[in-house]
Amino acid sequence: MTMVNLTLNGKQVSADVPDNTLLVTFIRETMGLTGTHVGCDTSQCGACVVHVDGESQKSCTMLAAAAEGASVTTIEGIANGDSLHPMQQAFHENHGLQCGFCTPGMVMSAIELVQDNPNPSEAEIREGLEGNICRCTGYHNIVKSVQAGAKMMGG
């Protein structure tokens, strides 16, 4: 067992978990935040993307213990009270989601993409989201959402 201490959505949390606990399992099961999803077992789909110290990270591909001391942000942690994060708002306005399963990972990836590149072109967005699979939307409206989100985030 390993004691894991980290900051989760701004709150200090700690738990004693088996050594091989993945970060996604820590988030979903130990901490009960089920907004982060698991869509594959080969680190391909991006449904599990969270931010670790501000960087996008596939939480299925990282041990919880490796996030010791880090600041982890999940989809539950980006809205400001009742008002959505601009990227969440942009996905809503532009119909960037259907079943919602890929959405948390998609939004988290999109936020980091825009943080790194405040004014991305369509091609840059498509390439930047290559690690997130969506089976529902055909990506058209996701791209539109990210463009709008980038504008709203001040790019």
Place this chain on the structure above:
Amino acid sequence: MPEGSIKDGIGASVRRKEDKRFLTGSGRYTADITRPGQLHVHFIRSVHAHANIKAIRKDAAEAAEGVVAIFTGEDVAADGIGGPICGWVVTNRDGSPTNEPPHPILANGAVRYVGDHVVAVIAETLEQAMDAAELVEIEYEVLAPVVDLANAGSGPQIHENVPGNMYFDFELGDEAAATAALESAATVVELEVRNNRLIPNAMEPRAALAEYDPIDDSYTLFTTSQNPHLTRLVIGAFMLSIPESKLRVVAPDVGGGFGSKIYVYPEEAVCTWASKKLQRPVKWTADRSESFLADAHGRDHINKVRMALDKDNRITGLRVDTVANIGSYLSAFSVVTPTILHAPLLSGCYQIPAIYTNVKGMATTTAPVDAYRGAGRPEATYLLERVMDTAARQVGMDPAAFRRMNFIPKDAFPYQTPVALQYDIGDYEPPLDKALEMIDYKGFEARRAEAASRGKYRGIGLSSYIEACGIAPSAVAGALGARVGLYESATVRVDPTGTVNVFTGTHSHGQGHDTTFAQIVADKLGVDIGSVEIIHGDSDRIPFGMGSYGSRSLAVGGAAIAKAVDKVIEKSKIIAAHLMEAADADVVFADGKFTVAGTDNEKGFGEIALAAYVPHNYPHDRLEPGLEETAFYDPLNFTYPSGTHIAEVEIDPSTGVVELVDWACCDDFGNLINPMIVEGQVHGGIAQGVGQALLENAHYDETGQLITASYMDYCMPRADDLPNFKVDYTVTACTHNDLGVKGCGEAGAIASPPALINAVIDALAPLGVTDMSMPATPEKVWRAINDAQTEAAE
């Protein structure tokens, strides 16, 4: 299009009510649910395609830490547990019935595909169950697999009661007439196509959590289902003998289905069964590898096509001989998909006087194959739209002109095809014209030349499709072998304060019903959309329902809701008449208000609702108190969306990579309730069709191992594989439902594969290439180019 009376009514692109929970991580999917004391089940699956089970040794595993129970097929048999049933069977050419083999929920004596369920290991934690599974020894006698569809009939017999590995041998149409047309044709066009096997890959893997309540001997099953009531019926009545009143099935938020979550699978039944045996909740969540192995796959046909043309290039006949891979067991809609949902679509949007088709459904030692987005209709459209292009090329006509010339003319509706369907309405030229304009068809040759100057081959491809949505009516479906009805139910319950609850038997797993259905209700009742709540996915809350598939939700479920709302309005009018002391006939309802013609008397909808529940001044002699109405709606016919999709591609001859550079489509879905949601459905459908045409392929090797069992090997469309899509509509309103709607969920997936492959062939046609199979991978395309160039050089 009917004018919305309020701003969020019919026809408005209202932003979705359901979005917020998904965007904030508060969606509630089955895997997110945890019950106190829950156990976890891990399934040991067959590693062989075909084998007899000689022995299962589980003692060591049973003694492992945390293990609570280990079940095998013997335990299932001892408890008399039944298997999933086939929901629709057909009659063979010779009058005999479909051969239906047993499908035990845990293999009993034999396994028939890699991934078949053999042992259920149940433990306190998932890790303990998986560790213990390593200690279970299974002794197999390996048998020869049956993988090659074309030769499945001569392989070793897979099921005792399926001779020649043929489940069914179906036919439709007039064989003599089709033969005569082919014999007297000026031109005969021949084509053989393979509709590649796909794996649905909803992003949420399947999951189930069952809980037994000993106090009233009842069960609750949370499951990833597109149709919870059917799950309840099948598990209750056919598998576990639980009275339906004692089984509650909840399909909460479901992360996509595309057909794969229609069927009842063994895992759900095992969880339910074990929850009583162990008196604890039992949970299972598939990992993606299990989804690849054991979700029902889609498509997988071989179609031999012969089309007859007269001297004016009009189609005079069509014959299609199909071999369909049904896989190891008969999944719920595995039989209806390549037959009833396929053969009647072979007329497409064309006047074809004589059609005949034969479909043989074969058993193989591969995963069960069933309906996947479009279900039978993509296969029909693919072969038809491929042969249309082949024919146009053969007779030297422009493919658009050849289609136009053979379209059913708009004054020919209702149109009776020679393959059972009667199309109520349609007009196929306007969407063709619009799509041609949207993609600038006229300017294509200039673009081709410009691409050539950059060393690229550019091609354009069309597909004009028809689809049939909302399978109906029940009586006809029953006559054709359906074992269920195909109506839909809706209850509209108005609260005393005027808020509205709508209970629908359809299920939303991405389609946005919370919004679309609320728009219909808000529009009709003149209330704010925010006061309308759509409730679905819980067999204890909804009267009954057939779920969502076949683009039926709006055309059948939405129409049922509209009917229930009409009943509410009828009752409200009588209450209003009483309150305003007017005759019923003088009361008019519009914009949420009841008025009496010629007076300034008026009552709001909310006032009527209150009066219905506080009936102090009330027409008790005529009405019961309360304001709640239920409607069951059984449609008179299928609905028939249609349209044209056009793809434009560029091929790099040095790599064989096909770049999809443009897409234009114009669809006729009848009236649109929420154009934004409709457009999203079109986008998603096209993306899946592009996946089929360029990227995706489920491949079993000759030993029956699934080679493409992860996202490393099965190529899913990603953001950078696709362009933006140009989408537009024409409208011919459906004639037999009150909303005039047709359905839009599958059109993109149906129309797109042939458009793309036609474009690829068009790009390579100057080299002499005339055929390309799906998926058109870089390797295949590169080889085709190379072979053509080598041939030209010789």
